[in-house]
Amino acid sequence: MDVRILAAFLDALTPPLCVLCRGPPGGLPWLCAGCLRRFDVARGAVCLRCGATLPLPAPLCGACPDWTTRFVAARAAAPHTGVARELVHALKFKGILAAARPLGHLVAAAARQLALPEGVVVCPVPLHWTKRRQRGFNQAAEIARVAAKELGLRLAPRLLRRARPGVGAVHRSASGRAREVRGAFRADPAVRGEAVLLVDDVMTTGATLGACARALARRGAKAVWAATATRSPSPR
Ligand SMILES: [Zn+2]
Ligand SMILES: [Zn+2]
Incomplete structure (x- = not known):
């Protein structure tokens, strides 16, 4: 057996x-x-585009009218606090791979809010190979595998690669994060004509997901959405 x-x-x-x-x-x-x-659950209204929680009901948050990222919309399942944050840390820093199960379930829940079309493929945000070797796995790929299975969607982990390593969390500002990831990702030509759901553990400023979406769009992806397990308050 x-x-x-x-x-x-x-x-x-x-x-x-x-x-x-x-x-x-x-x-x-x-x-x-x-x-x-x-477990903390986000309460109240969210921005229809980036999924940020809003203090008052409105269709979009203050940042979205001039949002330059290429994805159609993004959603996170929970705020980056409490148990959700502990799960991310358990997977990423303690290497507890079983934590990808609840995190993947959260990503699937976030993706269900996106009204995705049929045939969307699921692509995790890649790590640079040096980082993956250091950690032993890519947390986004572990989460994406669980989420894709739960959603009944095809996993396409090789559509993106990270060509340039990040320097870590030193760039706290939104503009610093955007600079760090600009041009850091390369998409495979196989993405032409595909609709893609990007998956990551945490969304902060959206800079990483935005850089991935741009790389996919440049290679001819039809449309890109993003779903993450948690959302960290933006420093913007
Ligand atoms: Zn927004
Ligand atoms: Zn427990």
């Missing part, structure tokens, strides 16, 4: 422990009831 089938069978018999506290499974197979209760 295939080991993955066996693992799925055992999972069904004994739901896996909570990925955060190793407590007994509760509301979800990978988050216990206690951790699930600590």
Whole structure:
């Protein structure tokens, strides 16, 4: 028997422990009831384009009328706080790969708000190969795999690559982040005519997703959307 089938069978018999506290499974197979209760949900209206939460109901946020990114719309499932933030850290910094399961589920929930057309392909935001080697995996790719499966969409992880490494989180400002990622991504010619859903763990200023969308558009992508598990308040 295939080991993955066996693992799925055992999972069904004994739901896996909570990925955060190793407590007994509760509301979800990978988050216990206690951790699930600590989950922050974004309340109120969101910008129809970038998905930012709005203090007052309005169709667009203040930044979107002159938004220069190439994606049609973006959505995040939760604010980058509490349990959602802990899940991102567990995956990215502690290497707990099982955390990609709830994060992928969150991305799928965010993507369902986007009214995506049929045939969209799912592409994770790539890491530069030096970073991927250092971490051992690309967190966005792990999350995208789970989300694509849940949404029943095709995963296309090789449509983008990062040609230039980032320098980390030193650029806090929106303009600094935009400079850092400008021209950092290369898209494969196979993207011509495709509609693409970009997936990442966190959206902050949207600069990284925007640079990816531009690279895809330059190679002839038909349209690009973005879905992330969490959204960090923009420094803009
Ligand atoms: Zn827990
Ligand atoms: Zn907006």
